[in-house]
Amino acid sequence: MPRPRTTRILRALALLAAALISLPAWANPEHPVPWQLNLTRGASGLSHDVWDLHMAVFWVCVGIGVVVYGALVFALFKFRKSKGAQPDTRLTHHTVLEVVWTTIPVLILIGLAYPASRLLVYENDTNGSQLTVKVTGIQWMWRYDYISYLGRPVDKVGFVSKLAEDSNVARQEDGGVSPWSVVSKHGVHDYLLDVTHPLVVPTHTKIQFLITAADVIHGFWVPALGWQADAIPGQIHDAWGKFDKPGTYRGQCAQLCGQDHAYMPIVIKAVPRAEFQQWLADQQSRTRIDRIARTAQVGAAAVPQG
Amino acid sequence: MSTHAATHDDAHHDDAPKGFVHRWLFATNHKDIGTMYLVFALVMFFVGGSMAMVIRAELFEPGLQLVQPYFFNELTTLHGLVMIFGAIMPALVGLANWQIPLMIGAPDMALPRMNNLSFWLLPFAFLLMLSTLFLPGGAVAGGWVMYPPLVLQSGESLAFTIFAIHLMGISSIMGSINIIATILNLRAPGVDLLKMPLFVWSWLITAFLLIAIMPVLAGAVTMLLTDKYFGTNFFNAAGGGDVLLYEHIFWFFGHPEVYVMILPAFGVISEVIPTFARKPLFGYKPMVYAIASIAFLSFIVWAHHMFTVGLPVGAQLFFMYATMLIAVPTGVKVFNWVATMWKGSITFETPMLFAVSFVILFTIGGFSGLMLGLVPADYQYHNSYFVVAHFHYVLVTGAAFGIMTGVYYWLPKWTGHMYSEKLGKWHFWLSVISVNVLFFPQHFLGLAGMPRRIPDYNVAFADWNMVSSIGGFVFGATQLLFVANIIYTVYFAKARAPARVWEGARGLEWELPSPPPHHSYSTPPEIRPGMLAHEDAH
Numbered sequence: 001m002p003r004p005r006t007t008r009i010l011r012a013l014a015l016l017a018a019a020l021i022s023l024p025a026w027a028n029p030e031h032p033v034p035w036q037l038n039l040t041r042g043a044s045g046l047s048h049d050v051w052d053l054h055m056a057v058f059w060v061c062v063g064i065g066v067v068v069y070g071a072l073v074f075a076l077f078k079f080r081k082s083k084g085a086q087p088d089t090r091l092t093h094h095t096v097l098e099v100v101w102t103t104i105p106v107l108i109l110i111g112l113a114y115p116a117s118r119l120l121v122y123e124n125d126t127n128g129s130q131l132t133v134k135v136t137g138i139q140w141m142w143r144y145d146y147i148s149y150l151g152r153p154v155d156k157v158g159f160v161s162k163l164a165e166d167s168n169v170a171r172q173e174d175g176g177v178s179p180w181s182v183v184s185k186h187g188v189h190d191y192l193l194d195v196t197h198p199l200v201v202p203t204h205t206k207i208q209f210l211i212t213a214a215d216v217i218h219g220f221w222v223p224a225l226g227w228q229a230d231a232i233p234g235q236i237h238d239a240w241g242k243f244d245k246p247g248t249y250r251g252q253c254a255q256l257c258g259q260d261h262a263y264m265p266i267v268i269k270a271v272p273r274a275e276f277q278q279w280l281a282d283q284q285s286r287t288r289i290d291r292i293a294r295t296a297q298v299g300a301a302a303v304p305q306g
Numbered sequence: 307m308s309t310h311a312a313t314h315d316d317a318h319h320d321d322a323p324k325g326f327v328h329r330w331l332f333a334t335n336h337k338d339i340g341t342m343y344l345v346f347a348l349v350m351f352f353v354g355g356s357m358a359m360v361i362r363a364e365l366f367e368p369g370l371q372l373v374q375p376y377f378f379n380e381l382t383t384l385h386g387l388v389m390i391f392g393a394i395m396p397a398l399v400g401l402a403n404w405q406i407p408l409m410i411g412a413p414d415m416a417l418p419r420m421n422n423l424s425f426w427l428l429p430f431a432f433l434l435m436l437s438t439l440f441l442p443g444g445a446v447a448g449g450w451v452m453y454p455p456l457v458l459q460s461g462e463s464l465a466f467t468i469f470a471i472h473l474m475g476i477s478s479i480m481g482s483i484n485i486i487a488t489i490l491n492l493r494a495p496g497v498d499l500l501k502m503p504l505f506v507w508s509w510l511i512t513a514f515l516l517i518a519i520m521p522v523l524a525g526a527v528t529m530l531l532t533d534k535y536f537g538t539n540f541f542n543a544a545g546g547g548d549v550l551l552y553e554h555i556f557w558f559f560g561h562p563e564v565y566v567m568i569l570p571a572f573g574v575i576s577e578v579i580p581t582f583a584r585k586p587l588f589g590y591k592p593m594v595y596a597i598a599s600i601a602f603l604s605f606i607v608w609a610h611h612m613f614t615v616g617l618p619v620g621a622q623l624f625f626m627y628a629t630m631l632i633a634v635p636t637g638v639k640v641f642n643w644v645a646t647m648w649k650g651s652i653t654f655e656t657p658m659l660f661a662v663s664f665v666i667l668f669t670i671g672g673f674s675g676l677m678l679g680l681v682p683a684d685y686q687y688h689n690s691y692f693v694v695a696h697f698h699y700v701l702v703t704g705a706a707f708g709i710m711t712g713v714y715y716w717l718p719k720w721t722g723h724m725y726s727e728k729l730g731k732w733h734f735w736l737s738v739i740s741v742n743v744l745f746f747p748q749h750f751l752g753l754a755g756m757p758r759r760i761p762d763y764n765v766a767f768a769d770w771n772m773v774s775s776i777g778g779f780v781f782g783a784t785q786l787l788f789v790a791n792i793i794y795t796v797y798f799a800k801a802r803a804p805a806r807v808w809e810g811a812r813g814l815e816w817e818l819p820s821p822p823p824h825h826s827y828s829t830p831p832e833i834r835p836g837m838l839a840h841e842d843a844h
Contacts, residue, residue: 032766036754061673075647087584088649101641109630116680124619179368189765216456223755227685230615234543237616254689254757259376262760
């Protein structure tokens with residue numbers, strides 16, 4: 001083989017390797033990007049751990065693939081009849097080899113199971129959460145109720161979060177509005193990934209999510225959190241997450257839930273703690289004003305007419 | 307023996323019953339029933355494939371262009387049910403019907419009339435199921451898994467679909483009883499269990515799996531039926547029922563079911579690679595034990611389909627470890643296939659091309675399976691396009707490629723004519739390239755956050771979806787070459803196939819002429835040295 005061609009192949013391989021290593025740079029923790037190849041690293045230590053496990057098992061698979069495919073491709077080129085290869089028909093079994101290629105995979109699996117088990121236990125431990133939010137999947141929207149913050153119960157802060165109106169217009173079959181024309185204030189193409197009321201949470205806070213559903217099974221999935229959890233009628237699914245940086249993190253219902261399954265996105269707005277505190281206070285006073293107004297209305301209606 | 311059989315060659319057409327009704331409707335011959343299964347499966351492959359084409363067309367770009375979201379859900383549901391129960395499983399049963407008696411020296415299947423009923427239930431089951439597309443309210447649209455409460459929101463189509471599933475289940479159970487009875491009772495003297503071809507072994511184990519799981523599925527769907535029509539609350543939380551109960555029961559069926567679809571394909575590959583490497587299968591006994599281990603493990607891993615439902619940590623750990631263990635026997639199979647090719651004398655006829663691509667591409671599905679087995683990673687991959695990519699690598703480049711391998715390998719034996727090698731190579735190369743263009747980008751889409759079973763998506767997912775759809779259209783169109791080749795072989799090919807179609811082929815089926823007489827092995831063949839592929843197997 002002439003030397004320049006080898007160098008060219010080597011250079012191409014090096015470029016490919018460089019591209020693979022730079023994979024995380026192609027992902028944005030807040031929302032998907034065009035031509036994205038890899039998982040997002042997410043927004044917290046927890047999601048970084050998940051990403052590390054994902055990459056570890058990926059590279060283990062690549063390693064095994066190189067060995068197995070290497071042997072296979074070598075055999076396909078070396079032992080061709082057209083190259084005069086004669087079959088060695090006595091080569092039909094090898095007990096030691098069978099033991100070796102049973103044992104080595106077991107050892108590799110143990111090597112993967114150990115970090116996976118540790119992470120799993122950590123991920124399922126919601127102790128020490130500072131904010132508790134109840135998430136209810138409803139055909140085809142999400143309801144968020146704030147249960148407690150910093151150990152104190154939150155007084156009636158809850159709302160329904162639906163697909164944003166501009167996405168809703170663009171999704172109609174003959175609406176004449178292009179999905180590409182749906183853009184957020186910050187220039188993000190948020191078609192089908194934007195809602196009327198995002199879930200607002202503080203950064204640097206361990207948030208407990210109590211996830212359930214009102215009608216059918218839904219799936220609560222925001223990749224930046226590092227996990228998804230099914231929302232199941234009659235069950236409460238306990239999970240936790242954290243955001244280390246403020247941002248607008250987008251996800252979608254992951255479990256088929258009927259006609260508008262594709263149209264119930266999840267948007268979590270993580271804001272600094274002080275800002276969250278202010279937002280929560282505003283919401284609570286608004287609830288109180290609402291209640292006073294409603295009581296007044298009921299009182300007015302109770303007065304006998306004419 | 308071959309001369310004896312050859313005298314029957316010219317007369318064999320006379321043995322077959324005359325007239326369509328007698329030959330096919332009342333068929334009891336394993337070859338005729340095998341043919342009907344294979345033709346039925348091919349038809350269903352195109353029915354399910356057309357649905358996939360509409361799905362890929364809708365997903366070609368963001369926005370809704372072709373179908374309404376509810377109809378899209380009907381399509382994904384029926385695509386899954388048709389491909390699993392209509393295409394893959396009947397095709398494998400068709401291969402079993404044709405090959406098992408020929409490979410073990412049996413005159414026919416043990417229970418020929420039951421064999422007839424097993425087949426003829428299927429067309430009615432699928433007419434019933436596909437007719438729901440035309441019912442008011444449309445077909446069932448809750449995904450092929452039919453999770454309650456969603457599936458209970460379907461119209462009357464649910465009852466039709468459940469009845470169809472019952473029919474398919476009865477068909478599978480009867481087919482399995484027949485296969486087990488045939489293998490255990492009708493082997494020619496000298497064909498010991500541990501001298502049987504791997505394809506026969508794989509089907510023996512698969513048949514036991516089927517008998518164990520089809521009643522479980524029947525139970526699950528019957529509970530859906532009573533929940534919908536008779537006021538029970540098995541899966542209704544408001545009535546004290548448990549939604550997760552359905553998932554547990556369903557996946558206790560569903561996980562072994564995926565091995566029902568892949569183990570016989572493993573069997574086919576284990577026949578084809580030795581033939582074209584001109585070398586006996588490496589590690590025959592470990593290969594048998596590996597299939598048995600996979601079958602056993604398949605019963606204790608079901609909850610890996612439910613890692614995101616919120617199981618106790620202990621249960622998640624158990625199912626993670628059990629799932630990871632499956633990689634070990636599966637690895638053993640791949641290593642032994644590679645070792646079979648090692649120091650062989652390899653040629654690349656169409657069946658071998660498909661077999662080699664099976665080993666490579668099925669292994670990609672195995673890798674993503676291992677990734678999905680790690681629970682914390684699964685929390686991210688679950689219900690995304692990553693999963694769609696995973697199981698299509700296992701079921702299309704695995705099971706379906708395995709079936710195509712078997713069809714190209716045995717078609718000359720069945721018909722007595724050679725298929726067109728040129729057309730076969732076109733079919734292979736176009737398929738293997740387009741199937742990767744179709745499914746590999748779906749890994750990226752899933753990792754980027756695209757959920758499965760959605761008709762519309764954010765514009766960031768547009769590029770890879772378009773690539774995937776283009777691959778899908780080419781793959782779909784390429785399968786017409788497969789049909790063309792089969793039609794050519796059956797009706798137009800001139801070249802006669804010899805008894806031993808392939809130079810390196812060993813085993814009883816190659817001792818018979820091509821095509822074999824309508825009734826083969828009326829008396830058990832006398833086994834002489836060199837006739838069996840695994841006579842001194844280790």
